[in-house]
Amino acid sequence: MDNIFVYLEIEDGVVADVSLELLTKGRSLANQLGCKLEAVAVGDHLGTVEKQVFPYGVDVLHIFSDKRLSPYTTLPHASILVKLFQEEKPQIALLGATVVGRDLAPRVSSALRSGLTADCTSLEIGDHVDVKTKKVYKNLLYQIRPAFGGNIVAWIINPEHRPQMATVREGVMKKEIYDPQYRGEIVEHNVDEYVSDKDFVVSIIDRHVEKPKVNIKNASIIVSGGYGVGSKENFQLLYELADLLGGEVGASRAAVDAGFAEHERQIGQTGVTVRPKLYIACGISGQIQHIAGMQDSSIIISINSDPNAPIHNIADYVIVGEVENVIPKMIKYYKKNTK
Amino acid sequence: MLANLNSFFIFVAPKILKNTFEKMTFNIIVLAKQVPDTRNVGKDAMKADGTVNRAALPAIFNPEDLNALEQALGIKDQFPGSKITVLTMGPVRAAEILREGLFRGSDDGVLLTDRAFAGSDTLATSYALSMAIRKIGNFDLILAGRQAIDGDTAQVGPQVAEKMGISQVTYVEEIQKIDSKKIRVKRRLDNGVEIVESPLPVLITVNNSARPCRPRNAKLLQKYKHAKTITERQAENIDYIGLYSSRPYLNLTEWSAADVNSDPKLCGLAGSPTKVKKIENVVFQAKESKRLTDSDEEIDELMKELIRNHTIG
Numbered sequence: 001m002d003n004i005f006v007y008l009e010i011e012d013g014v015v016a017d018v019s020l021e022l023l024t025k026g027r028s029l030a031n032q033l034g035c036k037l038e039a040v041a042v043g044d045h046l047g048t049v050e051k052q053v054f055p056y057g058v059d060v061l062h063i064f065s066d067k068r069l070s071p072y073t074t075l076p077h078a079s080i081l082v083k084l085f086q087e088e089k090p091q092i093a094l095l096g097a098t099v100v101g102r103d104l105a106p107r108v109s110s111a112l113r114s115g116l117t118a119d120c121t122s123l124e125i126g127d128h129v130d131v132k133t134k135k136v137y138k139n140l141l142y143q144i145r146p147a148f149g150g151n152i153v154a155w156i157i158n159p160e161h162r163p164q165m166a167t168v169r170e171g172v173m174k175k176e177i178y179d180p181q182y183r184g185e186i187v188e189h190n191v192d193e194y195v196s197d198k199d200f201v202v203s204i205i206d207r208h209v210e211k212p213k214v215n216i217k218n219a220s221i222i223v224s225g226g227y228g229v230g231s232k233e234n235f236q237l238l239y240e241l242a243d244l245l246g247g248e249v250g251a252s253r254a255a256v257d258a259g260f261a262e263h264e265r266q267i268g269q270t271g272v273t274v275r276p277k278l279y280i281a282c283g284i285s286g287q288i289q290h291i292a293g294m295q296d297s298s299i300i301i302s303i304n305s306d307p308n309a310p311i312h313n314i315a316d317y318v319i320v321g322e323v324e325n326v327i328p329k330m331i332k333y334y335k336k337n338t339k
Numbered sequence: 340m341l342a343n344l345n346s347f348f349i350f351v352a353p354k355i356l357k358n359t360f361e362k363m364t365f366n367i368i369v370l371a372k373q374v375p376d377t378r379n380v381g382k383d384a385m386k387a388d389g390t391v392n393r394a395a396l397p398a399i400f401n402p403e404d405l406n407a408l409e410q411a412l413g414i415k416d417q418f419p420g421s422k423i424t425v426l427t428m429g430p431v432r433a434a435e436i437l438r439e440g441l442f443r444g445s446d447d448g449v450l451l452t453d454r455a456f457a458g459s460d461t462l463a464t465s466y467a468l469s470m471a472i473r474k475i476g477n478f479d480l481i482l483a484g485r486q487a488i489d490g491d492t493a494q495v496g497p498q499v500a501e502k503m504g505i506s507q508v509t510y511v512e513e514i515q516k517i518d519s520k521k522i523r524v525k526r527r528l529d530n531g532v533e534i535v536e537s538p539l540p541v542l543i544t545v546n547n548s549a550r551p552c553r554p555r556n557a558k559l560l561q562k563y564k565h566a567k568t569i570t571e572r573q574a575e576n577i578d579y580i581g582l583y584s585s586r587p588y589l590n591l592t593e594w595s596a597a598d599v600n601s602d603p604k605l606c607g608l609a610g611s612p613t614k615v616k617k618i619e620n621v622v623f624q625a626k627e628s629k630r631l632t633d634s635d636e637e638i639d640e641l642m643k644e645l646i647r648n649h650t651i652g
Binding site: 205221322 | 462493494506523527532533536617629630631637639641652
């Protein structure tokens with residue numbers, strides 16, 4: 001009771017990075033609260049999951065193994081989490097803000113009538129005093145996220161309902177081994193006690209999973225474009241510079257919405273979070289929801305014709321000028337002065 | 340033999356087809372939300388302190404809800420006689436998107452509006468919507484946008500499905516096939532696609548990668564431009580009585596919390612497990628940044644520095 005639970009997202013027996021990142025965060029929250037960290041593995045071929053997750057400080061690993069549970073479908077996974085949470089009464093439950101997590105978490109939270117906050121960018125423990133009742137709540141989970149299109153940051157709490165549920169995008173939290181020798185307890189559950197035949201009415205006819213074509217998460221240099229780049233054609237300049245520097249091209253949400261770049265390249269709260277060595281922001285105004293996804297870059301260069309663009313406030317180098325004017329100059333100098 | 344077969348089809352087939360078509364119509368509910376257009380916050384929407392003046396933002400039909408509406412319209416194209424009801428919860432003004440739906444081809448609009456709903460989080464919202472859906476009654480399919488641009492939570496769809504006790508398929512970009520018992524859809528995964536089949540009724544949330552919604556239809560615009568909810572008619576205080584009794588399709592349905600038999604404890608702030616502790620208008624700490632112009636010399640100097648300190652090169 002009152003422990004922290006992390007739902008593990010598993011594809012072909014491999015636990016997703018986002019789940020390991022949540023275990024890392026969950027471990028530090030558990031230490032702060034003096035409670036246990038528990039992980040839930042639902043699927044098939046789960047043999048190596050324990051080896052993958054125990055080093056992250058998992059105290060209890062719940063296993064639900066059945067070939068009908070993989071690939072993921074909503075209803076059986078939801079039934080399992082709902083019943084398990086009713087039995088175990090966690091105080092906090094964390095899921096990745098992936099297609100799976102964002103499909104599953106709201107269904108579970110609705111069934112349990114617990115609160116849920118999507119796409120958190122920070123999770124902290126703190127107290128709360130209700131203004132009206134003066135009731136004091138100790139050690140709540142502050143679920144912190146940009147809201148309203150990224151124009152504000154909201155601190156959300158669930159004072160009365162448990163578990164306090166939150167989803168977090170991949171890359172937002174850091175993934176860190178807690179103790180390579182750490183061993184927790186394994187609990188194998190009887191799946192039939194948690195699911196019924198009615199949970200299997202939705203069937204997967206076909207499924208194609210591809211390795212991501214774009215790997216901006218691990219790129220050390222990112223040339224990123226916003227709405228201010230102006231067109232898909234102008235984005236070619238960004239590709240040229242990125243290729244030259246051995247980097248990748250990223251984009252703001254506005255640029256993706258405008259069709260200048262693919263969705264996989266979106267950086268920000270509702271896209272990918274990145275921490276490259278160099279981030280060149282081209283024609284990006286700098287809404288919070290974008291900045292949330294790139295502010296930890298080591299060096300930030302902002303190129304924007306608007307001298308008052310908010311992005312300039314977090315940049316190390318500010319170039320006030322047109323993107324299509326500045327980038328070719330960078331390309332030209334680099335070509336002339338390297339190799 | 341061949342001739343016999345032909346005549347068989349000529350005389351019998353139309354009857355079979357007719358029966359099939361009569362049977363194959365669908366009652367579709369589209370969940371929609373009126374949202375402030377947060378995508379392009381212009382200068383006129385910024386207050387002096389750098390925060391957003393929400394009132395200055397245009398209110399629009401949530402973009403992905405339009406994608407959902409288009410999927411419903413596609414089914415109606417294929418199965419004439421199908422009925423599309425757009426359901427929204429919000430202030431009286433949200434009736435605007437019900438008219439928008441009618442202009443594009445929906446058959447009916449329901450506005451769920453009540454002060455009791457103010458401050459609803461996603462759970463209280465999905466409860467209220469589910470009560471309205473129960474009152475609408477007969478449905479085969481519920482469609483909704485994957486998420487609304489003012490919150491981006493993507494929670495209301497799955498929560499409504501749970502409250503209705505039906506299955507859900509999220510992140511859908513195409514409805515491939517529907518018959519009286521089941522539906523087949525293509526959904527987008529993080530790194531791939533999935534073809535999924537679900538029995539009806541089901542709730543489906545639609546991505547912006549689905550085809551865009553068709554534009555307004557000029558005839559429908561003429562037909563429905565005076566469609567109003569009761570509160571709108573009263574507020575305008577114009578004698579439309581004759582118009583609204585002779586053309587009942589101009590009466591947009593408006594329901595209160597009591598109309599849908601909702602439990603006040605589960606509505607609005609009281610029914611919301613999540614509370615907003617505080618809202619911050621984040622002002623970024625200005626870094627000590629070097630300011631450059633776009634002159635050749637200054638760009639060259641910057642590149643030189645980046646190469647020298649091994650950031651690039």
